[in-house]
Amino acid sequence: MTMAIYIVIPTFNEASNLKELVERIFSLHPGFYIIVVDDNSPDGTGKIADALRGRYPHLQVIHRPCQAGLGSAYIEGFKAALGQGADLIMEMDADFSHDPGYIARLVEASNNADLVIGSRYINGVRVEGWRFRRLLLSKLANIFVSFVMVKPVWDFTAGFRCYRRKVLEAIDLEQINSDGYAFQIEMTYLAFKHGFKVAEVPIIFRERAYGCSKISRKVVWEAFWITLKCHAPWRDVWAHLPFLLKDYDEFISKHHLNNPGQHWKSDQDPG
Numbered sequence: 001m002t003m004a005i006y007i008v009i010p011t012f013n014e015a016s017n018l019k020e021l022v023e024r025i026f027s028l029h030p031g032f033y034i035i036v037v038d039d040n041s042p043d044g045t046g047k048i049a050d051a052l053r054g055r056y057p058h059l060q061v062i063h064r065p066c067q068a069g070l071g072s073a074y075i076e077g078f079k080a081a082l083g084q085g086a087d088l089i090m091e092m093d094a095d096f097s098h099d100p101g102y103i104a105r106l107v108e109a110s111n112n113a114d115l116v117i118g119s120r121y122i123n124g125v126r127v128e129g130w131r132f133r134r135l136l137l138s139k140l141a142n143i144f145v146s147f148v149m150v151k152p153v154w155d156f157t158a159g160f161r162c163y164r165r166k167v168l169e170a171i172d173l174e175q176i177n178s179d180g181y182a183f184q185i186e187m188t189y190l191a192f193k194h195g196f197k198v199a200e201v202p203i204i205f206r207e208r209a210y211g212c213s214k215i216s217r218k219v220v221w222e223a224f225w226i227t228l229k230c231h232a233p234w235r236d237v238w239a240h241l242p243f244l245l246k247d248y249d250e251f252i253s254k255h256h257l258n259n260p261g262q263h264w265k266s267d268q269d270p271g
């Protein structure tokens, strides 16, 4: 591997997941770098991460004194990765919702794109283990964002991503104080705003096996307001509505979007 690939994993109470996840990622390629950003998890996730450092010199742990939010955890991880010369900076959950087997796909797709999103909703819906209500909310929210921003992306809120270094360098990370889904939406918006190429590759998303989600109602509202803040000119929103609802391919070509995700139509698990 010639590129320095950094994987930022924020953690809060992920003691049942972290060890296995780290082992799995390094078994895929020992050359990856992992940065765990732990907010002093009461269940001892931070200590587990420290213990793993003995075995894996490419593992780093950023300890923060208290739960300070997901957005700022990503940003700390991003800054550390940039400071160490990362070429690609990935982010993923610690809970196995994001299968490490897809990392290679995201990396490969980043040859043709500056931001690659591991997408649940491109070419269908691939979410396992969610109640219908949660899936509906997530899907409708993503259609709403796409509609308001006039951007042909199916999964704005995904937390499984790969950024080229130049994207994170161009974005003023100090100015971002959104969290959770809003953070992902805002980062996608800013990537487009700076003229970067955004692409999606399909992944199967599985609900976490252990632990619980930290996403709250407040996070959903925050995402809603951020979306309105990032809106396209309203005339464009109206004009593009038919594309969003009907003809995705035409929408993509109108926006000159080369989407590597189109090559992976299958729903199969990664190898």
Ligand SMILES: Nc1nc2c(ncn2[C@@H]2O[C@H](COP(=O)(O)OP(=O)(O)O)[C@@H](O)[C@H]2O)c(=O)[nH]1
Pocket: 009, 010, 011, 012, 013, 014, 037, 038, 039, 067, 068, 069, 070, 073, 092, 093, 094, 095, 097, 159, 212, 213, 214, 215
């Ligand atoms: N450092 C840090 N990590 C967090 C925080 N909130 C959530 N996480 C981690 O961020 C990832 C995504 O959160 P998760 O609860 O899985 O959200 P969901 O997948 O949307 O249900 C997981 O790895 C969490 O452990 C936080 O406040 N600080």
Ligand SMILES: [Mg+2]
Pocket: 093, 094, 095, 097, 208
């Ligand atoms: Mg999760």
